[in-house]
Amino acid sequence: MDWETKLIHSGYDLCEHTGAVSIPIYHASTFRQPSIDNFGPFEYGRSGNPTRDALEGLMAVLEGGMYGFAFSSGMAAISSALSLLSAEEHLVVSRDVYGGTYRALTGLFNRFGITHSFVDTADLGAIQAAITAQTKALFLETPSNPTLRITDLAACANLAKSHGLFTIVDNTFMTPYLQRPLELGIDVVVHSATKFLGGHSDTIAGVAVVKDELLAKRLRMVQNTFGAVLGPQDCWLVQRGIRTLKVRLDAQQEKAAKLAAWLLAHPQVAAVHYPGLPAHPGREVHEAQSGGPGCVLSFTLADRQGARAFLKRVKLPLLAVSLGGVESILSHPVTMSHASMPKKYQEILGIEESLFRLSVGLESYADLENDLAQALDFSR
Ligand SMILES: *Cc1c(COP(=O)(O)O)cnc(C)c1O
DSSP states (O other), X not given: OOHHHHHHHSSOOOOTXXXXXXXXXXXXXXXXXXXXXXXXXXXXXTTOOHHHHHHHHHHHHHHTXXXXXXXXXXXXXXXHHHTTXXXXXXXXXXXXXXXXXXXXXXXTGGGGTOEEEEEOTTOHHHHHHHOOTTEEEEEEESSXXXXXXXXXXXXXXXXXXXXXXXXXXXXXXXXXXXXXXXXXXXXXXXEETTTTTTOSSOOOOEEEEXXXXXXXXXXXXXXXXXXXXXXXXXXXXXXXXXXXXXXXXXXXXXXXXXXXXXXXXXXXXXXXXXXXXXXXXXXXXXXXXXXXXXXXXXXXXXXXXXXXXXXXXXXXXXXXXXXXXXXXXXXXXXXXXXTTSOHHHHHHTTOOTTEEEEXXXXXXXXXXXXXXXXXXXTTO
């Protein structure tokens, strides 16, 4: 099936009693057991729920996996995937991972004896050099946040296999429509479904997908034991969002690409990070492993002190954390998503005062460009 068909017809078989075209929201905490020898398809709402089951099945299909798991947030999905590790085990992690993942590793999992090394995963040699006898997994994010660095997923999967490691990829920025890590040999895909999958900035949700039966069994155990499951109402909202994933991303991506080129040519802009730009580092790798550059870009102002003046004037993109909604969202990583990261680290990653991240929404291109143009007009 083509993508537009798959997005609309996967995950839910029409209700045979009513013919309802949308999955019912099953608000039930427990399900009657047919007998003491037969638990039936569902027993207790934490272990499984029909509305959640439909979302999990849909995500498994879209990612080209076998088993999906829906969690109460992207961080719950990531923390649950990290809980596949045990004390004394070590992870190699993309050094510019999502701030919440950084916090989970440095403030929580380290307390349970799970250690990590942050490396530039664009550099295979750096990954190789960080692997020790304790290393069990690689945790990757590509394009990364906020400077959209590219990691070669197939090469990392091969390297990991040759060392007996498993691999986790945070695929939030791309979604399965644009990038399917499992098809490139990755073992676990995690998502913040809060972003493009939900797509409307109206729910917090997370998803993980795996292909391998044994990993699925272990992740199901974590999901049921840790219990950070997604409620049925939110499972329904994410499914509704997913139905329009392709049309949203196609339209948003087109605007993002135009804005990236326009910003690059603007005299008040010093640099633009976007995998669709010809000079973007790793562009060829990204093109080979994905279906497009996506809808998120970042840029630095030529006037390093201009951030506040720019922010005061910008009207259309909302100043907010988060991304992936129908509305354009502008964020300031230094004071927002990466505020908890040590200064020294921010500098290594190019996260400076004048850096902004823009998640391009569905507004008219002309309105977005005009608004950024007036906000960047420092002569006023
Ligand atoms: C937002 C985000 C997360 C965390 O997801 P929540 O749903 O906010 O818990 C993880 N990874 C990336 C890349 C994100 O953008």
